[in-house]
Amino acid sequence: xxxxxxxxxxxxxxxxxxxxxxxxxxxxxxxxxxxxxxxxxxxxxxxxxxxxxxxxxxxxxxxxxxxxxxxxxxxxxxxxxxxxxxxxxxxxxxxxxxxxxxxxxxxxxxxxxxxxxxxxxxxxxxxxxxxxxxxxxxxxxxxxxxxxxxxxxxxxxxxxxxxxxxxxxxxxxxxxxxxxxxxxxxxxxxxxxxxxxxxxxxxxxxxxxxxxxxxxxxxxxxxxxxxxxxxxxxxxxxxxxxxxxxxxxxxxxxxxxxxxxxxxxxxxxxxxxxxxxxxxxxxxxxxxxxxxxxxxxxxxxxxxxxxxxxxxxxxxxxxxxxxxxxxxxxxxxxxxxxxxxxxxxxxxxxxxxxxxxxxxxxxxxxxxxxxxxxxxxxxxxxxxxxxxxxxxxxxxxxxxxxxxxxxxxxxxxxxxxxxxxxxxxxxxxxxxxxxxxxxxxxxxxxxxx
Numbered sequence: 001x002x003x004x005x006x007x008x009x010x011x012x013x014x015x016x017x018x019x020x021x022x023x024x025x026x027x028x029x030x031x032x033x034x035x036x037x038x039x040x041x042x043x044x045x046x047x048x049x050x051x052x053x054x055x056x057x058x059x060x061x062x063x064x065x066x067x068x069x070x071x072x073x074x075x076x077x078x079x080x081x082x083x084x085x086x087x088x089x090x091x092x093x094x095x096x097x098x099x100x101x102x103x104x105x106x107x108x109x110x111x112x113x114x115x116x117x118x119x120x121x122x123x124x125x126x127x128x129x130x131x132x133x134x135x136x137x138x139x140x141x142x143x144x145x146x147x148x149x150x151x152x153x154x155x156x157x158x159x160x161x162x163x164x165x166x167x168x169x170x171x172x173x174x175x176x177x178x179x180x181x182x183x184x185x186x187x188x189x190x191x192x193x194x195x196x197x198x199x200x201x202x203x204x205x206x207x208x209x210x211x212x213x214x215x216x217x218x219x220x221x222x223x224x225x226x227x228x229x230x231x232x233x234x235x236x237x238x239x240x241x242x243x244x245x246x247x248x249x250x251x252x253x254x255x256x257x258x259x260x261x262x263x264x265x266x267x268x269x270x271x272x273x274x275x276x277x278x279x280x281x282x283x284x285x286x287x288x289x290x291x292x293x294x295x296x297x298x299x300x301x302x303x304x305x306x307x308x309x310x311x312x313x314x315x316x317x318x319x320x321x322x323x324x325x326x327x328x329x330x331x332x333x334x335x336x337x338x339x340x341x342x343x344x345x346x347x348x349x350x351x352x353x354x355x356x357x358x359x360x361x362x363x364x365x366x367x368x369x370x371x372x373x374x375x376x377x378x379x380x381x382x383x384x385x386x387x388x389x390x391x392x393x394x395x396x397x398x399x400x401x402x403x404x405x406x407x408x409x410x411x412x413x414x415x416x417x418x419x420x421x422x423x424x425x426x427x428x429x430x431x432x433x434x435x436x437x438x439x440x441x442x443x444x445x446x447x448x449x
Contacts (some may be wrong), residue, residue: 102128114436122150140180206357230262240254241426252369272301317353333403366392392425
């Protein structure tokens with residue numbers, strides 16, 4: 001009887017010690033021990049149990065418990081090793097060492113100016129991205145961009161003909177980006193040639209040959225604030241028509257011998273609202289001419305489907321030194337969701353000396369300062385006014401646009417921009433008071449792969 005009671009007292013201890021061992025169930029262990037106890041009791045009768053037999057039983061149970069724990073440790077080690085191997089396999093599958101993807105664009109642009117016919121450009125674009133994972137912390141990235149004008153049939157590798165040479169190819173960039181990216185402590189770093197865009201592409205939108213350092217700061221709203229510092233060489237045309245420009249005030253073509261310093265701050269203030277700032281300084285190495293620009297903007301979700309952006313910019317130039325825009329967008333077109341779409345409207349006041357790279361943004365141009373100015377110059381004989389008599393220092397107008405995703409990994413984009421180009425005298429750097437009508441239409445089909 002006492003032996004049975006002893007067995008019943010030892011069963012919970014053995015069961016608890018064996019619980020968690022792979023394949024071992026406490027109920028099964030208890031059942032085996034009870035059956036063994038009953039068998040021993042039947043064979044030995046109801047006689048008294050000695051202290052020695054109790055000690056032997058205790059030692060046997062401790063030995064069994066030790067063996068079960070050792071087995072559990074070995075099984076846990078095997079499971080841990082298997083989990084690490086599975087993680088490596090999944091990483092190789094989901095994050096291959098070399099990844100290539102990209103997108104193609106079929107585009108039709110139509111520019112119209114008040115006094116003469118604008119450009120009508122059909123083009124096809126191809127952008128390839130190559131990512132190479134060096135190790136767990138560093139990777140190498142490149143982007144290769146090719147463009148062919150279907151209107152003039154200029155090939156992707158034609159040499160740049162120069163400012164005055166006809167047929168010059170200015171758009172193809174076989175190596176648009178080439179940089180290494182990684183982490184040094186908590187700081188994310190880029191080194192090489194990379195594309196830099198200020199918030200909303202408002203004051204900077206160009207390549208930089210240099211470095212970038214990005215640091216994330218946790219906030220009480222769960223999202224992280226970003227501080228990004230950039231420095232390097234870039235291309236800029238913002239000194240065109242600047243009253244402090246004593247070297248080539250009439251050269252709207254710009255210069256690539258320019259050093260840029262850019263500091264960007266993106267701060268989430270509440271759940272669906274962000275404040276963005278950008279301080280930039282541009283220095284031309286030829287004569288150390290310097291220009292500083294500051295911008296401040298906000299973007300927020302008014303409700304589930306409605307987004308709003310607003311920003312203003314100010315530079316230290318003596319003229320054309322203030323800009324702003326307001327934008328409202330309904331819904332969002334996502335290439336991975338067929339049938340998704342968005343509709344947007346944007347109001348501009350864009351002046352030339354408030355940026356750090358381009359004269360205007362969003363592909364707005366005047367008749368003398370743009371990517372397609374050669375086509376406009378070739379029309380001089382047929383136009384009642386010469387293009388250089390219509391230099392513009394500001395644009396004030398509206399853009400209406402829509403995006404639609406008909407099938408997965410494609411997008412159809414259509415927008416129309418219209419407004420007034422404020423004409424200016426580049427030598428004086430000031431507006432003349434005359435304003436030209438201007439419109440710009442774009443239709444584009446994008447395919448992602």
